[in-house]
Amino acid sequence: MSVNTDTTGDRRRIRQVHSFFTRHLLEITRNRTALFWSFGFPTLFYLMTITVFIDLDQVPSAVEPAVMGIVAIGYGVFGAVIVCLNAFGQQLADDIEQRRYSAFRALPLSPSADFIGRSCASILMAAIAFCFVLVVSVLTGASYSLSSLSALPIVVGAFLLSSLIWIVLALFIAVIATNGQYVNIISLSIALISYFGTGFNGTAPSSFAGDLSLLNYLPNSLATRVLSYHMVEIDPEPADGAPWEAAGMVPPEMPVGPDYLGLLALYAVVFLTAGLLAMRYSMYKRGAWE
Incomplete structure (x- = not known):
C-alpha cells in the first residue's frame, strides 16, 4: 500500500513539474522585453564587438576564427545569465506580487516541483539564447570544435551548473x-556588472582590474572559460600555451581539469540547496522537508 502511495505521489509531483515548466516557458516566450534582452541584446553586442571594439587586423589570422568564437561564447553566456536572472526572477516576482502563492499554499503543490519546473524552463531558454549567439557568430566567421568526445558532457555540465x-x-x-519591475532592473544590472566587471566573462583578462587568477574561480568567468577551452580549438597547441596567449585568454592559465568543474558543481550544490529551502520555507x- 505504501508503494502505491509513493508512486502516486511521484506521479503527481512529475505532473506538477510539467505544469510549472509549461507555464513558465509560455510566460517567457510571451515577454518580448525579456526575449530582446536574452536574445537580441547579446547578439547585437557581439556584432558590435567584432566590428567596432576589436581590431581583428591585430589578431593573428590563425586564431581569428577562434577569437571570434571565444567572444561569442562570452556573449552567449551573458544571454543565458539574463534568461536565468531576469526571466526566472521577474515571473516569480509577478506571482508573488499578484499573491498567487497564497493560492499555491492552499493546494497540495510540491515546492520542489515548482522550483524544478521553473528552472528547467529557464535552462532550456538559456540554452537556446546561448546557441542563438553561437549560430550568428558562425555566420560571421567564428569556428567551434569540441576538444574531444569527452568534452561534450563537460560543456553540458558547465552550462547547467552555471545556470543553476x-x-x-x-x-x-x-x-x-517582490516586484517585477525592481527585479528587472536589479537582474539586468547584475548581469551587466558580472559581464563587464569580470573582463567580458573572463574572455578578455587584460580588461579585468583584479587578480587575474580570480577569473578561474568566479562562477560566470569560470564557466565561460571552461566552455571556451572545450568548444574552441586553437591548432597547433604547444605545451607553453602560446595560442591561447595569442587569443588573449592567458594569463591566467586555462581552467583545465576536473577540479574546476568540481568547483562549479560545489557552487551549484550550495546554491541549489539554498534555493530549495527558500522555495519551501x-x-x-x-x-518539514518533503
Whole structure:
C-alpha cells in the first residue's frame, strides 16, 4: 500500500513539474522585453564587438576564427545569465506580487516541483539564447570544435551548473524585491556588472582590474572559460600555451581539469540547496522537508 502511495505521489509531483515548466516557458516566450534582452541584446553586442571594439587586423589570422568564437561564447553566456536572472526572477516576482502563492499554499503543490519546473524552463531558454549567439557568430566567421568526445558532457555540465547558480540568485532577488519591475532592473544590472566587471566573462583578462587568477574561480568567468577551452580549438597547441596567449585568454592559465568543474558543481550544490529551502520555507511556508 505504501508503494502505491509513493508512486502516486511521484506521479503527481512529475505532473506538477510539467505544469510549472509549461507555464513558465509560455510566460517567457510571451515577454518580448525579456526575449530582446536574452536574445537580441547579446547578439547585437557581439556584432558590435567584432566590428567596432576589436581590431581583428591585430589578431593573428590563425586564431581569428577562434577569437571570434571565444567572444561569442562570452556573449552567449551573458544571454543565458539574463534568461536565468531576469526571466526566472521577474515571473516569480509577478506571482508573488499578484499573491498567487497564497493560492499555491492552499493546494497540495510540491515546492520542489515548482522550483524544478521553473528552472528547467529557464535552462532550456538559456540554452537556446546561448546557441542563438553561437549560430550568428558562425555566420560571421567564428569556428567551434569540441576538444574531444569527452568534452561534450563537460560543456553540458558547465552550462547547467552555471545556470543553476544564477537561477537561485534570481529566486532570492524575487523574494526580496517582490516586484517585477525592481527585479528587472536589479537582474539586468547584475548581469551587466558580472559581464563587464569580470573582463567580458573572463574572455578578455587584460580588461579585468583584479587578480587575474580570480577569473578561474568566479562562477560566470569560470564557466565561460571552461566552455571556451572545450568548444574552441586553437591548432597547433604547444605545451607553453602560446595560442591561447595569442587569443588573449592567458594569463591566467586555462581552467583545465576536473577540479574546476568540481568547483562549479560545489557552487551549484550550495546554491541549489539554498534555493530549495527558500522555495519551501519562504514561498510555501512549509515546515518539514518533503
